[in-house]
Amino acid sequence: xxxxxxxxxxxxxxxxxxxxxxxxxxxxxxxxxxxxxxxxxxxxxxxxxxxxxxxxxxxxxxxxxxxxxxxxxxxxxxxxxxxxxxxxxxxxxxxxxxxxxxxxxxxxxxxxxxxxxxxxxxxxxxxxxxxxxxxxxxxxxxxxxxxxxxxxxxxxxxxxxxxxxxxxxxxxxxxxxxxxxxxxxxxxxxxxxxxxxxxxxxxxx
Amino acid sequence: xxxxxxxxxxxxxxxxxxxxxxxxxxxxxxxxxxxxxxxxxxxxxxxxxxxxxxxxxxxxxxxxxxxxxxxxxxxxxxxxxxxxxxxxxxxxxxxxxxxxxxxxxxxxxxxxxxxxxxxxxxxxxxxxxxxxxxxxxxxxxxxxxxxxxxxxxxxxxxxxxxxxxxxxxxxxxxxxxxxxxxxxxxxxxxxxxxxxxxxxxxxxxxxxxxxxxxxxxxxxxxxxxxxxxxxxxxxxxxxxxxxxxxxxxxxxxxxxxxxxxxxxxxxxxxxxxxxxxxxxxxxxxxxxxxxxxxxxxxxxxxxxxxxxxxxxxxxxxxxxxxxxxxxxxxxxxxxxxxxxxxxxxxxxxxxxxxxxxxxxxxxxxxxxxxxxxxxxxxxxxxxxxxxxxxxxxxxxxxxxxxxxxxxxxxxxxxxxxxxxxxxxxxxxxxxxxxxxxxxxxxxxxxxxxxxxxxxxxxxxxxxxxxxxxxxxxxxxxxxxxxxxxxxxxxxxxxxxxxxxxxxxxxxxxxxxxxxxxxxxxxxxxxxxxxxxx
Numbered sequence: 001x002x003x004x005x006x007x008x009x010x011x012x013x014x015x016x017x018x019x020x021x022x023x024x025x026x027x028x029x030x031x032x033x034x035x036x037x038x039x040x041x042x043x044x045x046x047x048x049x050x051x052x053x054x055x056x057x058x059x060x061x062x063x064x065x066x067x068x069x070x071x072x073x074x075x076x077x078x079x080x081x082x083x084x085x086x087x088x089x090x091x092x093x094x095x096x097x098x099x100x101x102x103x104x105x106x107x108x109x110x111x112x113x114x115x116x117x118x119x120x121x122x123x124x125x126x127x128x129x130x131x132x133x134x135x136x137x138x139x140x141x142x143x144x145x146x147x148x149x150x151x152x153x154x155x156x157x158x159x160x161x162x163x164x165x166x167x168x169x170x171x172x173x174x175x176x177x178x179x180x181x182x183x184x185x186x187x188x189x190x191x192x193x194x195x196x197x198x199x200x201x202x203x204x205x
Numbered sequence: 206x207x208x209x210x211x212x213x214x215x216x217x218x219x220x221x222x223x224x225x226x227x228x229x230x231x232x233x234x235x236x237x238x239x240x241x242x243x244x245x246x247x248x249x250x251x252x253x254x255x256x257x258x259x260x261x262x263x264x265x266x267x268x269x270x271x272x273x274x275x276x277x278x279x280x281x282x283x284x285x286x287x288x289x290x291x292x293x294x295x296x297x298x299x300x301x302x303x304x305x306x307x308x309x310x311x312x313x314x315x316x317x318x319x320x321x322x323x324x325x326x327x328x329x330x331x332x333x334x335x336x337x338x339x340x341x342x343x344x345x346x347x348x349x350x351x352x353x354x355x356x357x358x359x360x361x362x363x364x365x366x367x368x369x370x371x372x373x374x375x376x377x378x379x380x381x382x383x384x385x386x387x388x389x390x391x392x393x394x395x396x397x398x399x400x401x402x403x404x405x406x407x408x409x410x411x412x413x414x415x416x417x418x419x420x421x422x423x424x425x426x427x428x429x430x431x432x433x434x435x436x437x438x439x440x441x442x443x444x445x446x447x448x449x450x451x452x453x454x455x456x457x458x459x460x461x462x463x464x465x466x467x468x469x470x471x472x473x474x475x476x477x478x479x480x481x482x483x484x485x486x487x488x489x490x491x492x493x494x495x496x497x498x499x500x501x502x503x504x505x506x507x508x509x510x511x512x513x514x515x516x517x518x519x520x521x522x523x524x525x526x527x528x529x530x531x532x533x534x535x536x537x538x539x540x541x542x543x544x545x546x547x548x549x550x551x552x553x554x555x556x557x558x559x560x561x562x563x564x565x566x567x568x569x570x571x572x573x574x575x576x577x578x579x580x581x582x583x584x585x586x587x588x589x590x591x592x593x594x595x596x597x598x599x600x601x602x603x604x605x606x607x608x609x610x611x612x613x614x615x616x617x618x619x620x621x622x623x624x625x626x627x628x629x630x631x632x633x634x635x636x637x638x639x640x641x642x643x644x645x646x647x648x649x650x651x652x653x654x655x656x657x658x659x660x661x662x663x664x665x666x667x668x669x670x671x672x673x674x675x676x677x678x679x680x681x682x683x684x685x686x687x688x689x690x691x692x693x694x695x696x697x698x699x700x701x702x703x704x705x706x707x708x709x710x711x712x713x714x715x716x717x718x719x720x721x722x723x724x725x726x727x728x729x730x731x732x733x734x735x736x737x738x
Binding site: 013015016019020023024026027028030031032033034035037038041042045046049123124128133134136137140144 | 316317320379382383384386387390391392417418419420421422424425426429432436437438439440444445446447448451455458
C-alpha cells in the first residue's frame with residue numbers, strides 16, 4: 001500500500017481494483033447466502049422429502065463436474081503465475097483450457113438438466129405438480145441454485161474471454177495484470193459456490 | 206443574468222468537459238453524476254408527493270371520496286416504492302455522496318468513475334421499469350411496498366415487474382456503495398488519517414457496508430417472488446412445504462438494515478452542519494464515528510421486530526425486542542453529541558442549521574415512537590395502525606427528508622457557485638416544518654385509537670383528525686414548492702456565493718465554487734482544521 005501518492009498522480013490503482021472486486025464477491029456470496037438459508041430451513045421442515053428427492057440426482061455427473069471445475073481453478077491460477085513470469089503465451093493457453101473446462105461443465109449440466117426435464121421434474125410440469133409436498137421444493141431449489149450458478153459460469157467465461165482479448169492486444173502485461181487477477185478471483189468464487197452446492201444436492205441423502 | 210455569470214470562475218465543471226445533453230449523459234465526472242441523480246430524484250420525488258396528496262385527499266371523508274379501494278391500494282404501493290427505492294435510499298448518498306465524498310477527502314473523483322455512471326443508468330432503467338407498471342396489464346402492484354407473500358404471488362397486478370425494478374435498483378445501490386468504500390479506503394488526501402475524516406465520510410462508510418451486505422438478500426428474495434409467480438411451485442405456500450413467514454424474514458433481513466441506509470447519511474450531513482454554524486469543534490467526534498458503525502452492525506440484527514404479531518416464538522420476540530432497544534443507544538449518542546456541540550457555541554441560525562435542528566426534533570419524535578413499536582406489549586396494540594405510518598414518516602421524511610434539505614441548503618453554494626435567498630429559505634422551512642407536524646402527528650393519535658394503515662375507508666369518529674392531517678398535507682406541499690422555487694431561482698439568478706460562504710472547516714470549501722473539472726487547482730494536502738475563528 002503506497003499511502004503517499006496523491007490522487008492526482010494516480011489514474012491506475014491496482015489495490016483499489018482488487019478491493020472493488022473483493023467487495024463485489026461479498027455481494028455474490030450473500031446473494032447465494034439467501035438461497036442457502038432458504039435451503040437450510042426447507043430441508044429442516046421437509047427432511048424426508050428432501051432426502052427422497054436427492055436420490056434422483058446422479059452422483060456420477062455431479063462428481064465429474066466437481067473435478068472439472070476444480071481443475072479449471074488450477075488452470076486459471078497457473079495462467080496468473082505465467083503472466084507474472086512474463087509468459088503471455090502460456091497464460092493464454094491456460095485461460096483457453098479454463099474456458100474448455102467451463103464448456104465441459106456446461107455440456108454435462110445440459111445432459112443432467114435434460115434428463116430431469118425428460119422425467120417431468122422441472123417446476124410446473126405435470127409430474128412435478130404431482131410430487132409429494134417438499135419434493136417439489138427440492139427440485140425448485142435445485143434448478144434455481146444450479147441455474148444461477150450456471151449463469152455465473154457463463155458470466156465468468158465472458159470475463160475470461162475479455163482477459164484473453166486484452167492479452168492478445170498486449171494490454172495485460174507482467175506489470176499490469178490486475179484484470180486477469182480479478183477474473184481469477186471471480187472464477188474461484190464460482191468454484192467455491194459449486195463446492196457447497198455439490199454436497200447439498202448430490203451427497204446428502 | 207449575464208453580468209452575474211461573469212463573476213463565477215470560468216473554469217468550473219459546468220463549462221469544462223463539454224456542453225450539451227450528450228456531454229452530461231456520457232460524463233464520468235462525479236459532480237455531474239451527482240447532479241444527474243439530483244434532477245432525476247427531484248422528478249420522482251414530486252410524482253410520489255402528488256400520489257401522497259391524492260391519498261390524503263381520499264382520506265378527508267369516510268367512504269369513497271376520489272378513488273376506489275383498489276386504486277388506493279395501487280397508489281400507496283407506488284408511493285412507497287418510489288419514495289423508498291427511488292428517493293430515500295439513493296437520495297443523500299447518490300446526490301451529495303457523489304458530489305461531496307471526493308471533495309471532502311481532497312480527491313479528484315471516485316475510485317471507479319465509469320462504474321459510477323453505470324449506477325446512474327441502472328437507476329434510470331429501474332425507475333423506468335417501476336413506472337412502466339402503470340401502463341400495461343392490470344396496473345401497478347397493489348401489495349404495499351413490502352410485497353408480502355402469499356398475496357404478492359396471487360394478485361393479478363404487475364408485481365413481477367415492480368419486483369424486478371427493485372432488483373435493478375438494488376444493483377445500482379450496491380455499485381454505489383462499492384465505489385464509495387473503495388474511494389474512502391484509497392483516495393483520501395495525503396495526511397488525512399481515518400480519524401481526520403469528516404463525519405459525513407464516516408456515515409457514508411457505514412452506509413456503504415450495509416448497502417453491500419444487505420442488498421443481495423433482497424435481490425435473491427425478489428427473484429424468488431418472480432420464480433414463484435412464473436412457476437407456481439409453493440415456495441411460500443405451506444400446503445407444498447413452503448412457509449410464507451420465511452418471505453417476511455428474508456424481506457426484512459434487507460429492509461430493516463435499509464432504513465439505516467436511509468438515515469445514516471442524513472446523520473452525517475447534520476454532523477457536518479452543526480459544528481460549522483455553532484463555530485465549535487464537534488463534541489465527541491469518535492463517539493459519532495463509532496456510533497455510525499454500531500448502528501450499521503446492530504441494525505443488521507433487529508429485523509424480527511417487524512413481525513412480532515406474525516407468529517414467532519416467545520424467546521425470539523424477546524431477543525429482537527432487546528436488540529431493538531439496543532440500536533436506540535448509538536442514535537441517542539449522536540443526538541446528545543449534536544446538542545453538546547451547540548451548547549455554548551456562537552450559533553448562526555442559517556437555513557442549513559434550521560433544517561438540521563428540524564431533523565433533530567423530528568427524528569427525536571420518530572425515534573422515541575420507534576421504542577413504542579419495539580416494545581412487545583405496545584406493539585400488539587399499534588401493529589399495522591396509522592401509528593406506524595406516523596412513526597416512519599417522522600423518521601424517514603422528518604429525518605432523511607429534512608437531512609436531504611439540510612444538505613441541499615448547505616452545499617448549494619458550492620454546487621452552483623450561487624446563493625439562494627436566505628429569507629425565503631427560512632420562510633419555506635417554517636411552512637414545511639409546521640405542515641409536516643400537522644400532517645403526521647395526528648396519525649399517532651389515530652393509530653392509538655385503532656385506525657388501521659392502508660385502508661381507504663374508516664369509521665366516522667376518526668374524521669376529525671383525518672381532516673387535520675389532510676390540511677397539513679396542503680401546508681407541507683406549499684412549503685416544499687416555496688423551497689424548490691427558491692432553490693431553482695438561486696441556481697439561475699442567485700448572487701455569486703464565493704468559495705466559502707459559511708466559513709466551513711472541511712476541504713470542499715478550499716476549492717472554487719463551482720469546483721473545476723478535477724476538483725482542486727493543486728493537489729491538496731490535508732491540514733487539521735482550526736476551529737473558533
